[in-house]
Amino acid sequence: MKAEQLFEIRFPAIPERLCLVRALVKRTVEVVGCSEDLGEKLVIAVNEACMNVIQHAYKGNDSGEIVLQILNNKSQIVFRLMDFAEPIDLDSVKPRRLDEVRPGGLGVHFIREIMDDCEMGHLEKGTGNYLEMRKKIG
Amino acid sequence: MKAEQLFEIRFPAIPERLCLVRALVKRTVEVVGCSEDLGEKLVIAVNEACMNVIQHAYKGNDSGEIVLQILNNKSQIVFRLMDFAEPIDLDSVKPRRLDEVRPGGLGVHFIREIMDDCEMGHLEKGTGNYLEMRKKIG
Amino acid sequence: MKYNTREDNGYTVIELDGEVDLSCSPEARKQILDCLSDGRHLLVDLSAVVYIDSSGVASLVEGYQMAKKKDLKFGLVSVSEAAMSVLQLARLDKVFPIHASVEERLQEDD
Amino acid sequence: MKYNTREDNGYTVIELDGEVDLSCSPEARKQILDCLSDGRHLLVDLSAVVYIDSSGVASLVEGYQMAKKKDLKFGLVSVSEAAMSVLQLARLDKVFPIHASVEERLQEDD
Ligand SMILES: Nc1ncnc2c1ncn2[C@@H]1O[C@H](COP(=O)(O)OP(=O)(O)O)[C@@H](O)[C@H]1O
Numbered sequence: 001m002k003a004e005q006l007f008e009i010r011f012p013a014i015p016e017r018l019c020l021v022r023a024l025v026k027r028t029v030e031v032v033g034c035s036e037d038l039g040e041k042l043v044i045a046v047n048e049a050c051m052n053v054i055q056h057a058y059k060g061n062d063s064g065e066i067v068l069q070i071l072n073n074k075s076q077i078v079f080r081l082m083d084f085a086e087p088i089d090l091d092s093v094k095p096r097r098l099d100e101v102r103p104g105g106l107g108v109h110f111i112r113e114i115m116d117d118c119e120m121g122h123l124e125k126g127t128g129n130y131l132e133m134r135k136k137i138g
Numbered sequence: 139m140k141a142e143q144l145f146e147i148r149f150p151a152i153p154e155r156l157c158l159v160r161a162l163v164k165r166t167v168e169v170v171g172c173s174e175d176l177g178e179k180l181v182i183a184v185n186e187a188c189m190n191v192i193q194h195a196y197k198g199n200d201s202g203e204i205v206l207q208i209l210n211n212k213s214q215i216v217f218r219l220m221d222f223a224e225p226i227d228l229d230s231v232k233p234r235r236l237d238e239v240r241p242g243g244l245g246v247h248f249i250r251e252i253m254d255d256c257e258m259g260h261l262e263k264g265t266g267n268y269l270e271m272r273k274k275i276g
Numbered sequence: 277m278k279y280n281t282r283e284d285n286g287y288t289v290i291e292l293d294g295e296v297d298l299s300c301s302p303e304a305r306k307q308i309l310d311c312l313s314d315g316r317h318l319l320v321d322l323s324a325v326v327y328i329d330s331s332g333v334a335s336l337v338e339g340y341q342m343a344k345k346k347d348l349k350f351g352l353v354s355v356s357e358a359a360m361s362v363l364q365l366a367r368l369d370k371v372f373p374i375h376a377s378v379e380e381r382l383q384e385d386d
Numbered sequence: 387m388k389y390n391t392r393e394d395n396g397y398t399v400i401e402l403d404g405e406v407d408l409s410c411s412p413e414a415r416k417q418i419l420d421c422l423s424d425g426r427h428l429l430v431d432l433s434a435v436v437y438i439d440s441s442g443v444a445s446l447v448e449g450y451q452m453a454k455k456k457d458l459k460f461g462l463v464s465v466s467e468a469a470m471s472v473l474q475l476a477r478l479d480k481v482f483p484i485h486a487s488v489e490e491r492l493q494e495d496d
């Protein structure tokens with residue numbers, strides 16, 4: 001079955017937009033029938049992924065743009081995040097070991113723990129990066 | 139001052155997406171500091187404008203797409219709605235007289251009553267239509 | 277939107293629940309018109325309506341008009357704040373018979 | 387996010403309120419580190435936190451580590467469900483000293 005696009009949102013890569021993104025994701029996952037608990041987790045994962053784009057892909061450059069597509073194919077919800085920054089070093093994206101307590105290094109761990117699977121890559125011709133996150137629901 | 143784009147969302151022109159659009163608009167106007175009462179009114183106006191695109195511009199053709207941009211320039215919030223349907227007859231867009239009680243004909247009235255001003259027109263080269271709705275806030 | 281239908285002292289009471297928008301107003305409309313087509317008096321309970329758009333309001337107007345034509349009783353009861361503010365925008369708050377509760381309506385009938 | 391700071395039996399209590407995310411975690415971090423830099427014992431009240439992201443958690447970790455280094459007392463109190471579920475995801479629920487309330491912490495000190 002073809003995945004059905006629920007939505008696409010575009011927003012400036014700045015921290016002040018994250019609360020809007022969370023609100024939209026929250027409502028979307030409610031509508032597709034996620035439990036409240038799972039819904040909160042999905043909001044966390046998408047939020048951390050957007051934070052990483054703001055902090056690491058755009059390196060705080062606030063003129064960048066983020067595109068988030070949300071797709072649904074009944075039993076799976078798919079979040080596809082795109083940025084238009086320089087292609088990132090994909091190998092650098094990894095979680096820290098949780099037994100060393102230090103500030104930072106939690107985002108990738110949150111995302112991998114919450115999602116069933118993630119795929120990260122470069123957009124065509126070095127125009128940016130994508131992260132696709134998938135989760136089985138219901 | 140230049141208007142600051144808060145957001146752009148793209149969604150299929152189908153009634154099932156309206157609840158998501160409302161949720162996003164509601165959260166957005168909260169964040170820019172609208173009162174709850176005004177926020178609810180703005181949600182109503184944007185919802186009716188989207189309904190009209192679904193029903194009258196796309197005439198129920200569910201493969202159409204709607205783009206909603208939300209802009210903020212401190213004292214004013216701007217909702218810019220675009221569709222990619224055939225150019226519509228702009229003169230046909232008018233509210234019914236409220237003293238004749240009949241089903242329908244309320245959407246345009248709601249929008250005009252709630253917003254400070256609205257501007258409707260065709261996109262370049264007959265590629266679609268836009269409706270820009272503005273409201274002073276705070 | 278969900279809905280629930282029950283009988284109460286000669287009225288059918290349809291309780292609408294949630295968001296009554298274009299995605300479900302055809303269903304609300306059908307419930308309302310089916311009931312009146314069957315010749316039953318109708319009260320629509322809007323206490324649990326958190327959102328109603330112009331298509332939902334249009335279904336209520338259709339019910340009101342059909343009831344009039346068929347000489348059946350019709351009213352709205354326990355209208356939520358969200359629904360009332362839309363009825364006011366539509367200037368229909370003075371058109372529809374509106375009651376605080378089913379009980380209040382029944383007392384008026386006595 | 388809003389915050390409120392008060393003194394209670396030798397502790398400074400910082401109450402964080404609302405969404406502690408990247409847009410405001412630098413402010414939360416500053417409050418926490420300023421307080422510890424001044425040599426004050428610190429409790430962070432998370433009862434009104436409806437959302438906290440990894441940058442907010444990082445600010446708490448920094449506070450925890452600075453308190454350790456400066457031999458000051460540090461703890462989290464009244465942790466909301468939303469905040470607790472993030473601390474659990476981070477496996478920090480067993481690292482931070484967490485107390486049901488300021489009173490409970492004070493009793494433990496006795
Ligand atoms: N979108 C991204 N673009 C570039 N680098 C990334 C991205 N996401 C994660 N990274 C890399 O992965 C590392 C770990 O990320 P994360 O676990 O979120 O912790 P933190 O952001 O606190 O460093 C980051 O420090 C960064 O080097």
Ligand SMILES: Nc1ncnc2c1ncn2[C@@H]1O[C@H](COP(=O)(O)OP(=O)(O)O)[C@@H](O)[C@H]1O
Nearest residue numbers: 190191194195226230231232242243244245246
């Ligand atoms: N986006 C639009 N595209 C084309 N026609 C429109 C649009 N919006 C409104 N109209 C026209 O204006 C009329 C009044 O609209 P409205 O007040 O919303 O009531 P209704 O949709 O119930 O007819 C519609 O019947 C239609 O002819």
